[in-house]
Amino acid sequence: MSRLHNAAALPREPVFLGGNSVMDFLNTSFTPDGAPAEAIGDGRSFIDWLVRAALLDADDAARWKRRFHTEALDAAAAEARKVRQWVQEWISKWRDAPAANYEREVRRLNALIERASSYRELVVTKGGLQMTERLEIGAADDLIALVAAQIAMFIVTEQPTLVKRCAGPTCTLWFLDRTKAHRRLFCSAAACGNRAKVAAFRKRQRAN
Numbered sequence: 525m526s527r528l529h530n531a532a533a534l535p536r537e538p539v540f541l542g543g544n545s546v547m548d549f550l551n552t553s554f555t556p557d558g559a560p561a562e563a564i565g566d567g568r569s570f571i572d573w574l575v576r577a578a579l580l581d582a583d584d585a586a587r588w589k590r591r592f593h594t595e596a597l598d599a600a601a602a603e604a605r606k607v608r609q610w611v612q613e614w615i616s617k618w619r620d621a622p623a624a625n626y627e628r629e630v631r632r633l634n635a636l637i638e639r640a641s642s643y644r645e646l647v648v649t650k651g652g653l654q655m656t657e658r659l660e661i662g663a664a665d666d667l668i669a670l671v672a673a674q675i676a677m678f679i680v681t682e683q684p685t686l687v688k689r690c691a692g693p694t695c696t697l698w699f700l701d702r703t704k705a706h707r708r709l710f711c712s713a714a715a716c717g718n719r720a721k722v723a724a725f726r727k728r729q730r731a732n
């Protein structure tokens with residue numbers, strides 16, 4: 525694992541098969557085909573990821589890309605990658621010991637959540653009047669607050685026993701097992717599930 529993290533990660537399109545935006549966030553660092561890949565290697569790809577994860581409005585994203593400097597956005601992505609590493613460790617711990625004392629983690633997470641503030645506003649739409657929630661982001665590194673709020677929601681609403689990692693031997697992907705029987709083993713049946721089936725078939729053939 526650490527060996528993979530130290531190798532240079534190639535930029536790669538993110539995957540969305542974790543069943544939850546926090547799982548998908550952890551999966552922005554992954555090893556498709558066994559080689560390390562990075563989906564939020566710079567500020568633009570971080571913003572694009574937020575939009576694709578439905579954590580950020582496309583209009584807001586376009587506005588913030590214009591408003592913040594590339595360096596500031598890149599620094600925000602670098603922080604997001606650090607946060608990702610920390611959350612991976614925390615979620616692994618929480619999975620094994622959900623009732624442990626996480627005061628330190630909670631303090632760190634709250635400090636990230638606080639960077640953004642939101643207010644409610646009445647807006648006129650084609651369908652009539654509607655209340656919407658507007659987000660206030662003052663600087664590029666406030667963007668991480670969007671992810672931090674999801675992490676907080678995740679910890680309070682999801683079951684730790686359903687947080688799993690793919691059983692594929694070189695795969696590092698996380699997912700939330702939402703299947704009825706809770707027996708999901710692979711990130712996707714088409715990729716790792718199929719590879720495992722082929723490997724088992726070959727093994728049987730060799731045995732014959």
Ligand SMILES: [Zn+2]
Binds near residue numbers: 695696710712716
């Ligand atoms: Zn997999």
